Amino acid sequence: MAGYSAWDQDSARSIIAGLAHLEGATLPILHALQDEFGHVDPQAVPLIAEALNLSRAEIHGAISFYHDFRTAPPPRRVIKLCRAEACQALGCEALVAHLAHDHGIAVDDRETGADVAVETVYCLGNCALGPAALVDGELIGRVDAGRLAELCGSLAGGSHAGARA
């Protein structure tokens, strides 16, 4: 999460106050908070609502309508999993299902706050060896759910030993 400040109520208040005068201030405020903290913390909702004289439901509505906003801190590490056509033909969708069912890891879940996330990409140029994944710049071919879950565990522990193609 390098580059983002830890959530801080006072900084959030001053970011909100600095933008509250804008017409349609909700989105600029949400973007500014996400730029600062990496996410829009749920604690920001009442602050924004109060500053803009809107209901909390309206602020929640804006956050959930725009998929750019996250309400949990971004993952420290990201594993990219290819779900484009060739990898689909080689079973990546079954892999995604196994990952969720057997290991409790949901691909593209932006709200877990987990240290390591698995996110979809479309083609890593490793089509013949799909399903393909990219871990810290390293391509991994013929990946399966067990291997990905293992990588998530090792990355969360600060290394990615064993991530060889």
Ligand code: FES
């Ligand atoms: S389609 Fe998956 S690497 Fe190209």
